[in-house]
Amino acid sequence: MKTKLIGMLAIVLLAACSKDDAPVTPEPPETGGGNAVKTGTYRVVDLVADTNATSAGDAVSLYYSLEENKVIPASQRQTGNWDIVFYGxxxxxxxPNNGSAVGTPGFGGPGKAEIAVIVDRKFDAQYYDTSNFKPKTLPIPTALWNEAYNKVTTVPPGLRFVTRDIGLDHFLGGFDGWGYYDFYGSMFPGNPQKSHVVYTMPRVLIVKTHKGRYAKLIxxxxxxxxxxxxxxxxKPGYITFRYSIQMDGSTNLNIP
Structure with missing residues (x-):
């Protein structure tokens, strides 16, 4: 896969259900808008979020535009300039940036973004204990990330989008998520260095951006x-993720 490597090393000075199956007509850039990316795949490496965050409370939020592949200042929270926020x-x-979602960072703004997680139980069985909601073993084989990502070539019909967060798997709730939080270090008993550790899992998120374009993200x-x-x-607070965005408004995510 041809990937554009984006090294995000500048410190960010931020203290960070419905589905329309038909193709949408993307909104034009807002007046004075930024530089939209092209349809393609992007990898964001060591994006600096809240490097002082602890397990004791929420980190300082980090707002991000997938359509421009850049951090958006917190001062623009009540705008449509961002698509997702890394919170909690x-x-x-x-x-997602959704102004109708009560209690979310985008509430009250013009945002129309939505988000969904693809959970393939058959695929999960390679690494995940579906009875106890935790990985069978750690670390999870790294090859599974590419396999999971490449399997998603379109927005699946009937995918359930939400306006709340996709977060840690079954942590403080019954929601499927993108990562496992070993709160007590139960995966590594007797090792205090393994408690309160977050492990990513090979699950793909689908984002419908504020302007109506689709992206897959892992x-x-x-x-x-x-x-x-x-x-x-x-050291936490350095986010690495990959995403592919389709700028023509279609649901085609088979993007090199």
Whole structure:
């Protein structure tokens, strides 16, 4: 896969159900708008979010535009300039920019974005214990990220989009998520360095942007330099993810 590597190393000075199956007509750029990306695949590496975040509370939010592939200042929270925000513990909750969603970062603004997670139970069985809602073993084989990502070539018919967050899998709720939070270190008993550690899982998110375009996104890591098997010595607040965006308004996500 040809990927445009975007090294996001500048420190961010931010303290960070419905589905329309038919193709949509994307909105034109807003007056004075930025530089839209082309249809393609992008990898964002070590995006600096809240590097002082702890497990004790929410991190400072980080707003991001998929259509421009850049961080949006928090001062623009009540605009349509961003598509997703990294919020909550370790910036692990990914909310869409949706002004109608009460209690979300975009509430009250003009945002129309939605988000969904693709959960393939047959695929999950390779690494995931569906009875206990946790990985069978850690680390999860890295090859599964490419396999999961490449399997998604379109927006699946009937996919359930939401305006709330997609976050940590079955943590403080019954929702499927993109990452497993080993709160007590139960995957590694007796090792205090393995408690309160977040492990990404190979699950693909679909984002319908504020302007009506579709993107698939997969989280790769939330720790600096993307350790395969992180522990408490690794520094959180450095987000690495990959996404492919279709700028023509169609649901085609078979994008090189």
């Amino acid at each position: 513990i370790y910036n692990s909750s990914i909310y 989280m790769e890591n939330i720790y600096k330099d993307s350790p395969v098997n992180p522990d408490r010595t690794n």
